[in-house]
Amino acid sequence: MTVWLNIILQGVLIGGLYAMFAAGLSLIFGVMRLVNIAHGDLIVLAAYLALVVTQTIGIDPLVSLLLVVPLMALIGYALQRGLLNFTLGDDILPPLLVTFGLSIIIQNGLLELFTADSRKLITGPIEVQTVQIAEGIWIGALPLIQFLVAIAVIAGLQTLFYKSALGRAFRATSDDQSVAQLMGLDTRHVFGMAMALSLAVVGVAGVFLAIRANFDPAIGPARLIFGFEAVIIGGLGSLWGTLAGGVILGVSQAIGAQIDPGWQLLAGHLVFLAILAVRPEGLFPKVAG
Amino acid sequence: MTRVEHATTSSRIGLILIVLATLVLAAAPAWADRLTLRLLAEVFTFLTLASLWNLLAGYAGLVSVGQQAYVGLGGYLLFALTTFGGVHPIAAILLAGPLAALVSIPVASLIFRLRGAYFAIGTWVVAEVFRLLASQLSALGGGSGISLPAPIILAIAPTRSLREFEIYWLALGLTVIVLAALFILLRSRHGLALTAIRDNEVAAQSGGIDVGRLKFVVYLLTAGGTGMIGSLIFLMKLRISPDTAFSVNDWTAFVIFITVIGGVGRIEGPVVGTVIFFVLRQTLADLGSMYLIMMGAVAIGVMLCAPKGLWGLVAERYGWQALPLQRKLVISAET
Numbered sequence: 001m002t003v004w005l006n007i008i009l010q011g012v013l014i015g016g017l018y019a020m021f022a023a024g025l026s027l028i029f030g031v032m033r034l035v036n037i038a039h040g041d042l043i044v045l046a047a048y049l050a051l052v053v054t055q056t057i058g059i060d061p062l063v064s065l066l067l068v069v070p071l072m073a074l075i076g077y078a079l080q081r082g083l084l085n086f087t088l089g090d091d092i093l094p095p096l097l098v099t100f101g102l103s104i105i106i107q108n109g110l111l112e113l114f115t116a117d118s119r120k121l122i123t124g125p126i127e128v129q130t131v132q133i134a135e136g137i138w139i140g141a142l143p144l145i146q147f148l149v150a151i152a153v154i155a156g157l158q159t160l161f162y163k164s165a166l167g168r169a170f171r172a173t174s175d176d177q178s179v180a181q182l183m184g185l186d187t188r189h190v191f192g193m194a195m196a197l198s199l200a201v202v203g204v205a206g207v208f209l210a211i212r213a214n215f216d217p218a219i220g221p222a223r224l225i226f227g228f229e230a231v232i233i234g235g236l237g238s239l240w241g242t243l244a245g246g247v248i249l250g251v252s253q254a255i256g257a258q259i260d261p262g263w264q265l266l267a268g269h270l271v272f273l274a275i276l277a278v279r280p281e282g283l284f285p286k287v288a289g
Numbered sequence: 290m291t292r293v294e295h296a297t298t299s300s301r302i303g304l305i306l307i308v309l310a311t312l313v314l315a316a317a318p319a320w321a322d323r324l325t326l327r328l329l330a331e332v333f334t335f336l337t338l339a340s341l342w343n344l345l346a347g348y349a350g351l352v353s354v355g356q357q358a359y360v361g362l363g364g365y366l367l368f369a370l371t372t373f374g375g376v377h378p379i380a381a382i383l384l385a386g387p388l389a390a391l392v393s394i395p396v397a398s399l400i401f402r403l404r405g406a407y408f409a410i411g412t413w414v415v416a417e418v419f420r421l422l423a424s425q426l427s428a429l430g431g432g433s434g435i436s437l438p439a440p441i442i443l444a445i446a447p448t449r450s451l452r453e454f455e456i457y458w459l460a461l462g463l464t465v466i467v468l469a470a471l472f473i474l475l476r477s478r479h480g481l482a483l484t485a486i487r488d489n490e491v492a493a494q495s496g497g498i499d500v501g502r503l504k505f506v507v508y509l510l511t512a513g514g515t516g517m518i519g520s521l522i523f524l525m526k527l528r529i530s531p532d533t534a535f536s537v538n539d540w541t542a543f544v545i546f547i548t549v550i551g552g553v554g555r556i557e558g559p560v561v562g563t564v565i566f567f568v569l570r571q572t573l574a575d576l577g578s579m580y581l582i583m584m585g586a587v588a589i590g591v592m593l594c595a596p597k598g599l600w601g602l603v604a605e606r607y608g609w610q611a612l613p614l615q616r617k618l619v620i621s622a623e624t
Contacts, residue, residue: 029406029407033405033406034406035405035406035407035409035410037354037409037410083589083593086593087592087593091596092350092352092405092406093346093352093553093592093596094592094593094596095406096352096354096406096409097352097545097549097588097589097592098589098592098593100354100542100545100588101546101585101586101588101589101592102585102589103585104538104542104581104582104584104585105581105582105585105586105589107581108578108579108581108582108585109578109582111578112578112579112582221413221537222417224410225410225413225414225417228407228410228414229414232403232407262421262424262425265417265421266418266421266422266425269414269417269418269421270418272414273399273414273415273418276399276400276402276403276411277399280402280403
């Protein structure tokens with residue numbers, strides 16, 4: 001019994017990471033209907049950025065967040081203003097193909113710079129610390145921190161979206177781009193800010209990915225798929241739904257892995273397809289109004 | 290009197306050139322060495338994959354980044370049918386098409402629930418599921434893959450050079466059949482409907498076209514064609530593994546680059562794109578991942594500066610068409 005409880009708990013905790021993959025994806029889709037195929041590769045890029053920062057300055061990976069997150073936000077703003085804004089329009093082909101090309105460029109660029117070797121960030125004693133929450137059930141300090149950070153990120157985005165001027169601009173642009181423009185919003189800038197915010201979340205996710213597991217230049221697309229599955233499971237447009245989606249995905253993978261190691265990823269995909277079959281609008285779709 | 294005319298001067302020249310090129314290529318075993326034959330067969334498979342993707346994404350607006358699902362499925366069907374079913378390899382290739390189309394029916398009914406760009410990632414998930422399932426098939430080599438047994442290879446033709454010729458002609462033949470089928474489809478009234486969907490989906494719908502049904506049929510047809518080409522590809526490779534069979538780089542990234550560079554939504558686009566792709570590959574492939582970065586950058590550049598691709602530029606500038614697909618109303622005096 002405790003074995004299964006432990007497995008489900010681990011799944012829930014990794015679900016927080018998936019929710020962070022998903023939140024950035026969901027954000028830009030909400031604001032500008034853009035699906036960023038390079039999203040997963042940008043997560044890996046953030047992980048490598050953290051690697052370079054920790055190695056050159058010699059700081060702790062958790063502290064490197066202070067540098068990686070603003071840097072990623074900057075990259076996001078520049079990427080949107082310099083490239084992606086030119087692809088937006090009625091046709092869905094240009095943004096898809098441009099971000100697909102970007103994904104190939106980032107993957108192979110990282111391969112050129114860092115080779116295909118697996119890397120990992122080392123944080124120190126905190127990596128092995130655990131907290132006992134019940135008889136026979138222990139959880140790692142790092143996964144716990146990561147889950148709490150994920151909740152904080154989602155809560156922060158939720159507040160920003162519904163309580164701030166920038167959030168109002170996001171929602172207005174999302175509802176009707178031309179009316180938002182008529183009201184004096186510079187949509188190019190709003191899109192830039194949305195991508196900056198999305199990549200800031202990607203920065204957080206990338207650093208935690210790098211601490212938690214090995215990474216190499218080729219793992220980006222799988223992260224994109226996890227994030228995407230969490231978005232669809234949770235329901236489009238709902239941030240808390242995204243967290244639930246990530247948790248469901250994490251738990252399915254953990255249970256699948258326990259049954260047979262080869263079934264870890266497959267179980268996650270199958271749960272996603274099952275939800276798509278039964279409830280295509282997701283579990284917690286955003287209620288109108 | 291009015292009538293609809295398809296042909297133009299450029300399409301008449303185009304048709305003659307296509308027939309000549311096909312004849313020269315059919316005679317290739319007489320003038321080309323073994324390496325050239327292999328390269329040409331590979332060119333044909335990419336041309337067909339790109340043309341099928343062009344039909345799917347360029348005309349029906351179904352942007353898939355998961356067509357490797359059907360390339361790999363076709364490959365595994367070849368290995369399963371020949372090794373366990375005792376089917377002749379060439380019959381297996383022809384069977385792989387309808388079987389892949391059959392598999393695509395439940396897949397389509399699931400992923401058609403996703404719209405636009407999310408559809409694209411949905412297709413990718415399906416391809417991943419196929420890859421993971423294939424690596425669970427221990428009878429077909431599991432994760433590490435399997436080679437085609439020698440008796441099956443010998444069943445194609447007894448000597449090596451005969452086998453090479455036969456596979457080459459098979460590749461050329463399948464390519465001609467698939468491209469001809471595409472041309473006939475686009476010339477038909479369904480092709481007119483597809484062109485309308487390409488230009489404006491809402492307008493096409495209001496013009497009485499059953500857009501959803503047509504998209505479904507196009508998805509099935511491309512899955513079948515892609516599956517057939519997939520099994521041909523792995524008959525040429527003689528070895529299959531989940532990672533090569535369901536490779537997103539080989540069967541989707543390259544195919545998309547070819548179509549985008551040549552021209553999305555035009556039947557000539559993939560032909561131009563394939564030629565450029567292979568010229569670049571033969572000259573730059575030694576650069577390894579730098580070469581892929583350049584391909585990505587070229588595709589982004591083309592998408593931003595000339596979204597209709599190189600053939601799109603030519604077609605708009607000079608009004609050329611290599612195949613008689615345009616419809617032109619000819620009004621002549623009554624007699």
